[in-house]
Amino acid sequence: MLKKSCIEFVDALSSKEPVPGGGGASAYVGSIGMALGVMVGSLTVGKKKYADVEADVLVLMEKGQKIIEKLQVLVKEDADAFYPLSQAYGLPKNTEEEIRIKEETLQAALVKATLVPLDIVRCCTDGINLQEEFAQKGTRIAISDVGVGVTFLKAALEGAKLNVLINTQIMKDQVLKQKIETELSELVTTYTAKADRIFAEVQNAITGGK
C-alpha cells in the first residue's frame, strides 16, 4: 500500500540532509489534501444521483489536479531554493570582504527561499476554496474525505507560513519583508478560519450536529 519510495521520502525527511525540509513537506501534504478532494470528485461523477452537478464536479476535479501538480512542483522548487541558502549559511566570515560576500549571498538566497513557501500558502488557499465546492457538490458517502483534505491543506498552509516567517526575520529589505508578511497574515487569517468552518460543517454533516 505504502510504496517504497513514499517511505524513502519520509526517510529523507527525517535525515539531517538540508532538503527536503518543512517547506517541501508542506507542499507535499497540501497535494495529499487536494487529492482527497479530487477523490471525492472521482466518486461523484458517473452517479445518477449527482448527474445535475457532474459538469461542475468535472471542472472542480480539473482545477484540483492543477493544484496537485503545482504543489508537487513547489516541493522541488523549495528544495532548489533552500539548498543555496543552507550553503550561504556555511560561508566563511573571517575578513570584511568575506562578511560582505556572505551577507549578499545570504540575502539573495533568502528572498527566493521566502517566496517559494509564500507560493505554497497561496496554492493551499486555492485548494481550500475548491474543497468548499467539493463539500457542496460531492457525493455524501465520501464527505469525510473533504474534511480530511481541508484539514491537510490548512496544516500545509500553516507549515508553509512558519517557513516564510523564519526567513523574513533576517531579511534586510524591509519593504519586501513588510509586503510579504502583510499578504501572509491576511491569507492565513482568512483561510485558516475558512478551513475550520468547512471542517466543522463536514463534521456536523457526519454526526448530525451531535
Added chain:
Amino acid sequence: MLKKSCIEFVDALSSKEPVPGGGGASAYVGSIGMALGVMVGSLTVGKKKYADVEADVLVLMEKGQKIIEKLQVLVKEDADAFYPLSQAYGLPKNTEEEIRIKEETLQAALVKATLVPLDIVRCCTDGINLQEEFAQKGTRIAISDVGVGVTFLKAALEGAKLNVLINTQIMKDQVLKQKIETELSELVTTYTAKADRIFAEVQNAITGGK
C-alpha cells in the same frame, strides 16, 4: 525530489478506488509530521552546543522512528480494514436472509474499520508529546520544523477522527460506540489544544512574539 511513487500515492488517492482513503492518508501525513521531529533530532546530535541533551535527543529520535513505522503499518491496516467494509456496502439486500447477512457482515467490518483510525489518533497523540520534547531540546536552527511537524500530526489526528466518527454513526453496538467516542473526544480535545500550544510557542520563538 518528489519520487515517482510518492506521486503514485497521490494519484491512487485521487482515484475512485476504495483505498487508500482519508484514514490511510491521515496515517501517512502523521508519519511525515513525525519525520520532521526526527529530522530536528538528526540536526541536533553531534553538535557541541547540544552535547548536554544529546543522549535525550537520541532516545527521542528512536521513539519518533517507532511512531513513523507504526503509522506506516496503519496506512496498510486502514486499507485492509476498509476494503471489506466497502464490499459489505455492495452486498445485495433483496430477501430477509440477504438483509441479515449484509447487516452482520457490515457491522463486523465496521468495528475493524473504526478501531484502525482510533489507533491512528492514539499514535498521533504520542507524536505530539514527542514534538513537545523536540521543541525543548532540539537545535534552534530547525525549530520551525517542529512547528510544521506538530501541525501535521494535529491534522492527521483530526483526519483520523472524522474516519472514526463516520463509522460509529452506523455502529449497532451502542456500548462500544460510546466507549470509542468518549476516548476519541477526550484525546482530540487534549491533543489539539496541546498541538496548538506547541505551534504557537514555535511561532513565538521564530518571530520573538511579534
